[in-house]
Amino acid sequence: MDVSRETTDRLTRYEALLRKWNRAINLVSPSTIDQIATRHIEDSAQILELAPPTRAWLDLGSGGGLPGVVLAILRDDGRDLTLMEADKRKCEFLRTVRRELGLHYEIVQDRIENAPAQAADIISARALAPLPQLLALASRHAVPKTQYLFPKGQSWRSEIEAARETWQFDCDVVPSRTDPAAAILCIRKVSPAP
Numbered sequence: 001m002d003v004s005r006e007t008t009d010r011l012t013r014y015e016a017l018l019r020k021w022n023r024a025i026n027l028v029s030p031s032t033i034d035q036i037a038t039r040h041i042e043d044s045a046q047i048l049e050l051a052p053p054t055r056a057w058l059d060l061g062s063g064g065g066l067p068g069v070v071l072a073i074l075r076d077d078g079r080d081l082t083l084m085e086a087d088k089r090k091c092e093f094l095r096t097v098r099r100e101l102g103l104h105y106e107i108v109q110d111r112i113e114n115a116p117a118q119a120a121d122i123i124s125a126r127a128l129a130p131l132p133q134l135l136a137l138a139s140r141h142a143v144p145k146t147q148y149l150f151p152k153g154q155s156w157r158s159e160i161e162a163a164r165e166t167w168q169f170d171c172d173v174v175p176s177r178t179d180p181a182a183a184i185l186c187i188r189k190v191s192p193a194p
């Protein structure tokens with residue numbers, strides 16, 4: 001990644017915090033802990049360039065901050081970024097990272113189904129739910145112009161197919177740079193299927 005020294009430093013410190021806290025809380029799968037930089041941080045970073053230059057960004061099911069914290073580090077100011085996560089200990093981690101790295105983001109510690117509607121311009125979610133359920137969860141925080149950015153694994157084709165049974169939407173599929181079988185789904189104009 002071509003980024004400033006300060007950004008590189010923050011990414012390194014974030015990686016160190018992830019490793020430290022992962023001993024106590026399951027933030028990333030232990031089998032991938034040795035590939036945090038590529039498997040998690042680069043994978044999260046690549047969605048930033050797909051985002052339109054709008055302000056209110058909501059990351060659902062942020063867990064250990066993927067992609068939410070990576071976005072906060074890479075965006076100029078990280079403001080108007082909200083991380084929604086139900087798990088209390090993961091939210092404690094997200095608060096610790098925010099404080100220690102001097103980042104700016106809101107944390108909503110609540111279930112997506114219960115949290116106040118966010119009316120977000122962009123909604124991202126990584127490894128949260130299959131696409132049909134994901135659209136159902138996300139839609140209550142959306143407005144008509146919302147752009148959804150969902151990094152997906154190798155099941156992305158069947159997930160789109162399944163989602164079309166209950167939803168209609170426009171979808172651009174962008175190949176992942178970190179995994180040849182994976183893709184980022186850029187979705188717009190979501191409404192229930194007729």
Ligand SMILES: C[S@@+](CC[C@H](N)C(=O)[O-])C[C@H]1O[C@@H](n2cnc3c(N)ncnc32)[C@H](O)[C@@H]1O
Nearest residue numbers: 061062063066085086087110111112126127128
């Ligand atoms: C598999 S983890 C993925 C975390 C992170 N996005 C990543 O890529 O590493 C899914 C996260 O979503 C959270 N989550 C699942 N269902 C949720 C819900 N209904 N509301 C809020 N958070 C939820 C879980 O607590 C967990 O941290």
